[in-house]
Amino acid sequence: MNCRLYLALLILLAADRLPARTWTEASTGKKIEAEFVSATATEVTIILRGGRQFKLELARLSPEDQAFVQQQLKPAPSVQVIKAEDRFEDVKQLKAEKIPVNGTAHAALAPVDEAIREFMVEKGVPAVSFAVSRNGKILHERTFGWADADMKIPLLPGVKMRLASMTKPVVSAAIQTLVTDGRLKPEDPVFDVLELAQYKEAKGCDPRWKTVTIQHLLDHKGGWDRDASGDFTTRSTEMTEMFRLKPEELRPLHVVRYGLTLPLDFDPGNKEVYCNFGYILLVRVIEKVSGQTFTDYLQATVFKTAEALSFSLSSSDARERQPGEIWYCYHPDYPQKEIPLPYRAEARDGAGGLASTAADYCRFLEAYWISGQPRKPGARFSYSFNGSLPGVTSVSAQRSDGLNYAAIANRRGLSPADWNGDLRKRIDAALDPVAAEVK
CATH class of the missing domain: 2.30.30.700 (SLA1 homology domain 1)
Incomplete structure (x- = not known):
């Protein structure tokens, strides 16, 4: 040189x-x-x-x-790969009515069930959990497809599925409880709340870091633009190398410390850009201020209020998941238990790490708006939120007619989020004509 x-x-x-x-x-x-x-x-x-x-x-x-x-x-270790079109071609060959369905049904919602099964056949989706609620009651709780990758065992209600970004409204609700209790203010700087100056990575960091507030993070205005610099929360290889860790040792705090070394893409508050990193930071705020783990605090507050107790953190490794959580399809689809994701689900907890039943997600939607604010009885607005991760397509809605729904599939398209709009469109189209009958 x-x-x-x-x-x-x-x-x-x-x-x-x-x-x-x-x-x-x-x-x-x-x-x-x-x-x-x-x-x-x-x-x-x-x-x-x-x-x-x-x-x-x-x-x-x-x-x-x-x-x-x-x-x-050196070439990567050989991995036995079963291509998606080989493993799930059987789903596409089925007639929709051949996909097993279980659970409690509302008679008026039969067209919605049919729409979901048609979606599954067209996309080759082997498992979906779906629920509908109104006025605080679960009116329809259905599971479609199979509980195993061999598609032999019908899926039963009560199955937990990873929510992907549908985790974020839950994080927002938890932050709001801290604000309501006077333990946190929206204008508080996250740098100070988390005492980030203690980490060596903060030395010489972008000075704009110190102006990022809790509200900025909630509003996706913190200063990070994944379209400009990429979503660095998925750079597991760089982080494990930086901290000299094994992949399974990577934790959310490592993501935060890595983020300290990077420049912001814009001045905080200047624009809104969807940001996973902000919600990883918000979970650290919840744990710092409450003195509890993320899930313990949720169980004591948000989930207690909503009477929704199935929520838990999902593990990247199938062997470490809590009982009752489903299997996931990836592109390509791997048959072994340990799924080689490009990142660790555990390290991105606030961005998409929670799992729950579809019914419990509806219970959450009954108690809180998607913005995280508590929901008062009788109030009617229209909100929706999606989630997409390898192995997950999820959609939820709070409709102006008072109906709420959550649908979670254990597969997504090759392009992130390209199935969410399709699934939502089919559900709403089937639900609209019968909504008045769902009581």
Whole structure:
């Protein structure tokens, strides 16, 4: 590496830090911090946080760097993969009425059940949980499909399914209880509430971090734009490398500390951009202020009020999930119990880590608005919220006619969230003509 290039890299790094590998030139000992991108047998490509890429000759790097690159060049361990079209083609070949259905049904909602089964056949979805409520009562609780990946055992009511982003309204409700109790104010700076200055990653962090408030996070106005810089909460590999962890050791606090090292994309409050990171931070606020774990606090407050006790945190590893939680389909679909997700569900708890029954989610919708505010009897508004993760398509609604519903499927399309609108459209189209009969 020539001196001019090295100096240029140093200048860039000084203006735009990245918590990444430290690369060392063997002959001089000079160091550069940058992120690994790719490599060939003779050179490695690195990227600075500002997005600029450079190629370095592998032979000029330290033995440790060369060993690291060689490790990246090794083929990934072989994984037995069963393609989605092979494993679930049987669903697409079925007639909708052949998909098993169980649970308590309201006679007027038969067209909705039919619409859901048609969706399952068209998409190849092997399991859906669905519930409808009104005036504080569950009127319709149905499960469609199978409880096992071999599609032999019919799915029964009471099954818990991961909510994906439908977790966020629950987080908002928990924050509102702290505000109502006077333990937290919407204008409180999250940097101060969480005492983030104690972490080394906060030294020299973007000064705008200290202006981000609780309300900014609730409103998705915290300053992070996943369209501009990507959703960094899914960068599990970078985080485990940074903190020298095994994948299963990654926790939400590591995501927060990693986030401290990154620049904000805009001034907090200036615009609204959907942000998973904000809700991971909000769960840390809940735990810090309450002195309880996220789920313990929810059980003592939000879920107690809603009388919805099935909620729990979902685990990435099927062997660690609580009893009663379903299996999930991924693209591609993996048959083994340990699912190699690109991130850990546990580390993104507030962004989408909760699981519950569809009926309990409706109970939550009866007690709280999707905004998180307590719901008063008789009030009628129209709100909806979706969730999408690998293995999950979920939709929920609070309708102006007083009906609430939640539908959760254990599969999603190859493109994130491309099934949510379709599923919602089918449910609403079937529900609208019969809504007045659902009492």
